[in-house]
Amino acid sequence: MPEKEALLDGRVISNWEIAKGHLVMTVRLPRAFGEPLPGQFVMVRPKESGERLLGRPFSVYGFQPGRRSATVAILYRVAGEGTRALSLLRRGDILKILGPLGRPFDVSHHRKNIVLVAGGIGIAPIRFLLEHLKRLAAEERPGISLYAGAKTAGELFGLEGLEPFCREVHVCTDDCSVGRHGLVTEPLAENLAAFPLDDTVIYACGPAGMIRELAALLRDHPVPCQVSLEERMACGVGACLGCAVAVRGPDGGRQYRRVCREGPVFDIRDILWDAESGDA
């Protein structure tokens, strides 16, 4: 019988607040933890969680395999009680971690142009994907265009050291504190026509508003686009059906897919927005 996967104990190495309400946590894990692929996520909860029982899902932000252990990094925002509890963990504290989970970004297409679109902490899986792309030999490496947006300059994370690997980096903030003012989809809209449709792929992660804008923009530009989505989860493995996202079924009708199993990465064109799905 193959070795069973299990909820593992991780030990907090660091848990830094990098901007108000935003933290990066690095966790040492046993070797039994499988190597995550870009776009996959982990379910994390404090070992002693009190009245909060459920783990919280986070995209993998970074991963370092080691000889005896591995290190995983997550980037998160304190959004509620669960993430607040995680933010209080200190070096040496134990947490429970399940993963890696979910369907990763599909990087098997060998297109020459890659466009990365990240909003806020949506940079987490995008940065991890970039780390993967960096490992490709220079001649195989596609041209990478990065579009990153955030509310304010202090919340633009994960861009350090990436510029040498990107053909271009566009930065936008809502408050104009750095880069261009407005949504990151705006400069993308201006530049999109320059990308060859059949030799370009877009990877995106960010708030619902950004994904929606991107979906609207891509209606006129049939470039393939994979987007990593977020939804509340209980189990993370496909059993509870809590993390539903409405998609277009084979017959054009509305169906629900599990963000944890069929996702978190979806084809942006499969997603049904409220107005289309009749949910609104």
Add this chain to the structure above:
Amino acid sequence: MMIDPVRRRMAVSIGGLRLKNPVMTASGTFGYGDEYAPYVDLNCLGAVVVKGLSLEPRAGNPPPRIMETPCGMLNAVGLQNIGVKAFIREKLPFLRDHDVAVVANIFGESVEEYAAVAELLGRAEGVHALEVNISCPNVKRGGVAFGTDPDMAAEVTRAVKAATGLPVIVKLTPNVTDIAGIAAAVEAAGADAVSLINTLTGMSVDIERRVPHLRNVTGGLSGPAIRPVALRMVWQVARRVSIPVIGLGGIMTARDALEFLIAGARAVQVGTAHFVQPCACEEVLSGIEAYLERHGIEDVNDVIGSLKIEGLP
């Protein structure tokens, strides 16, 4: 694999359904069994109770469907399922390959739908019992839940019993005034066992945005928050009926499971605990075995209904 020097007798019998041990999975928390197979050895379980099945597939409710609450969670999944025919075709063969009792949870919007689903499952190879979810609204009777009315609960039970020879477990809703009265009604209608409790209807509000946390507004509360209520109801029902009672509601550990067994449950179901610890069932099982050993009890059946209450027979 656990090595037990004095092998405890763990088998229990639920109205014609023989289980190798009293620990089952709760419907809706364990998918169709395959989702948790990478984490749990299904062969160790007393039974796998699968996600509720209807005659036709159901899409379920729009998100958000879940919200964590103190010591529990609300869900309004909306009975999403692949339908009984796809279950038999696509999911049952996998379960059949395991040495575990398979209990199919069923529901319908009419008595006829319950009977039709039961008949299909009764003819399928590898289903050992049915669990009938009577918490669903009766569309023909203005959407009143079958399980809140003793006559309607009895009618569904009779229809399912007539449609199949499989043992029939009726799963009771706690959202009633007198759950023991409903239990007595389904017993009289031929139920082989009852399981309780289903979720308690609850609600949670985002005060910043002043909107409900669930798109459906209300949802079913599960987890340890409901355990004392569940335990009280199991105790009441076990005193009222003579058919076996299966206890569930917020069981996280062996200690919790033993509370239910001692209060009169012949078996227990572990539900929300899976979301916290995927191998919760195995932990509960090994904990019960350790308890029996610690107390020098050879057979788990000697624990069932062993609650001592001063002044009560």
